Amino acid sequence: MTLPTLYSFRRCPYAMRARLGLVLAKFPVSLREIVLKHKPEAMLLASPKGTVPVLILQNGEVIEESFEIMCWALAQNDPHDLLLTATSDKQEAAKALIDYNDQVFKSWLDKYKYADRHPEYNEQYYREQGEVFIAQLENLLSKHPQLLRAIPCIADYAIYPFIRQFAHVDKAWFEQSAYKNVQLWLANHLQSDEFITVMQKFPTWLENEQSFVFGQ
Numbered sequence: 001m002t003l004p005t006l007y008s009f010r011r012c013p014y015a016m017r018a019r020l021g022l023v024l025a026k027f028p029v030s031l032r033e034i035v036l037k038h039k040p041e042a043m044l045l046a047s048p049k050g051t052v053p054v055l056i057l058q059n060g061e062v063i064e065e066s067f068e069i070m071c072w073a074l075a076q077n078d079p080h081d082l083l084l085t086a087t088s089d090k091q092e093a094a095k096a097l098i099d100y101n102d103q104v105f106k107s108w109l110d111k112y113k114y115a116d117r118h119p120e121y122n123e124q125y126y127r128e129q130g131e132v133f134i135a136q137l138e139n140l141l142s143k144h145p146q147l148l149r150a151i152p153c154i155a156d157y158a159i160y161p162f163i164r165q166f167a168h169v170d171k172a173w174f175e176q177s178a179y180k181n182v183q184l185w186l187a188n189h190l191q192s193d194e195f196i197t198v199m200q201k202f203p204t205w206l207e208n209e210q211s212f213v214f215g216q
């Protein structure tokens with residue numbers, strides 16, 4: 001049986017999110033690890049916008065947004081209701097958190113990571129803008145161990161790869177910060193089997209056009 005093809009880049013938080021969705025759904029794909037500076041022609045033909053992740057289904061359908069890949073994978077198999085189909089208010093809350101992450105937090109994160117390329121403000125300023133979201137997560141995590149309930153849902157998995165990047169910009173600062181619930185939540189996810197699986201290293205597809213079965 002041919003598997004769907006996933007174009008992926010190990011260190012991209014959007015691609016991590018998509019791989020997490022596939023692993024959580026136990027849905028295997030044929031993974032092609034790419035290099036952002038040399039995107040394969042076949043990927044650009046399928047998805048001219050040129051971002052990873054891209055999932056190409058057996059029927060030729062192309063899914064080129066990481067959140068949609070998660071939703072597609074979980075729609076195939078979601079024993080823990082990570083999609084929150086049973087609670088529409090939580091489903092909306094999850095979507096709102098993910099939208100804020102992608103539309104607002106991510107751009108502050110990029111400026112915090114590369115503050116020297118954005119001299120309008122300093123690193124601390126960019127970190128403080130990012131902290132608005134971190135404080136919101138801290139508040140949610142003070143109510144339950146995961147963002148919207150006792151066990152993780154799609155929002156936890158879609159968001160923590162980005163919080164990991166934020167924490168890594170200045171680890172010492174993050175570890176001494178007041179965000180104790182976020183620290184614990186992040187540390188637990190980073191030690192999880194799913195995260196270890198999604199961070200496996202694969203040779204790039206460009207070199208020998210070799211794909212790897214991922215997510216079994």
Ligand SMILES: N[C@@H](CCC(=O)N[C@@H](CS)C(=O)NCC(=O)O)C(=O)O
Nearest residue numbers: 012013014036051052053065066067
């Ligand atoms: N909205 C997209 C964003 C994906 C995205 O921006 N991925 C980055 C890598 S982290 C990318 O491919 N950038 C293209 C490039 O750097 O050339 C999604 O959710 O999948």
